[in-house]
Amino acid sequence: MTLPNANTPSKYDMLIARARETHDVVTVVAHPCDEPSLRGPIEAGREGLIIPLLVGPEARIRAVADECGIDLAGIEIVDVPHSHAAAATAVKLICQGKGEVLMKGSLHTDEFMREITSSATGLRTGRRISHVFVMDVPGHQDTLFITDAAINIFPDLETKRDIVQNAIDLLHSLGIEEPRVAILSAVETVTGKIPSTIEAAALCKMAERGQITGGLLEGPLAFDNAIDPEAARIKNIGGPVAGRAQVLVVPDLEAGNMLAKNLSFLAHADAAGVVLGARVPIVLTSRADSVRTRLASCAVAAIDAEARRKRQSMVVAQ
Structure with a gap:
């Protein structure tokens, strides 16, 4: 679909x-x-x-x-x-x-x-339970899937692996064969000063090695160059995900909760949701x-x- x-x-x-x-x-x-x-x-x-x-x-x-x-x-x-x-x-x-x-x-x-x-x-089950917001943002082409902004407060790398896989499996159920997944951080470069950038890079490597399957992963990406093609172009970030992400994987619950509520209250987005895993x-x-x-x-x-x-x-x- x-x-x-x-x-x-x-x-x-x-x-x-x-x-x-x-x-x-x-x-x-x-x-x-x-x-x-x-x-x-x-x-x-x-x-x-x-x-x-x-x-x-x-x-x-x-x-x-x-x-x-x-x-x-x-x-x-x-x-x-x-x-x-x-x-x-x-x-x-x-x-x-x-x-x-x-x-x-x-x-x-x-x-x-x-x-x-x-x-x-x-x-x-064998997976960690996680939540996905299914967001209809006025003026944005794709439905945005934001995870996890409701259950896992400070997920470690293994938990994030399950969070990503849960979201990919949901999009498969919705008929999206190869979901575009952006692992978000504050910047799009890997730096030891921001641990979420290291975890983003590790998740992408896990996808390369088959530990996460069924989706296209890219990260770290900042929010702008994850969802806006022009922002990705200006930063010289290529690939199928940058600027066109469908799934936004946030660093922690606080960041995800604020992102979802910002979209709801400032962009007047609708925020449905489901718990997976x-x-x-x-x-x-x-x-x-x-x-x-x-x-x-x-x-x-x-x-x-x-x-x-x-x-x-x-x-x-x-």
Whole structure:
């Protein structure tokens, strides 16, 4: 799938349209007990993106629905007493194969992630869990994928390897065969004074040696010469990534969080997102997310879930 260019009304439109082509992606929603966290998955269900399965105090969920005019007809609800039980039960349902996507409701992120990362009952894999912002920036040709700006605070080199691979695998699910990945730093030259430039160079070498696969890596790159062809030309940086990056890998959570919020509040970008590296894609919503952003997040997760399903079927067939 080729994501739309800047002349299209919204880059999210194609994601949502593509997600409507997926089949029966059950999304387990943990504790959707306020209007945004309930309306998002219900609207996504009505749009044909997912099949929501709600987990939480049923009386409270129905009270929110009645108060906000949300129709729960045909929606399955698993009744549990509180948010902690909702998180634990939602993860258990995923482990039992009763859902292919997990979605956060109106509970604290730490409470939600604690159940996901539990070594005994969680959804860990051999990869580190990481988050990708899927950003529709007005006036910019490509959808930008920023990682990791939500989970790993100061990732080491091995964690960054997983962060990069998680993002590449997501873009493969979205139909982008060879994602262009920029490893960001403050400058585009390697210097011992800025450790992130050394890690960027190491990640590129890891890609050359097959430790990261499926994407084109370049780094270190500064933000301007990663996304602007003219800035890359002025700095004499060639290659397929500079000026045309799709994935922006940030040095740490602080840098990524500030970059994503700058784009949201100054460039009026929409910021959907998904958590990767677990057994299923995870929609980690914010209370500030609009319904449209929640729809886009559900769309990305649904597309990724179906792509995983197809890859698993191919493995089994072999």
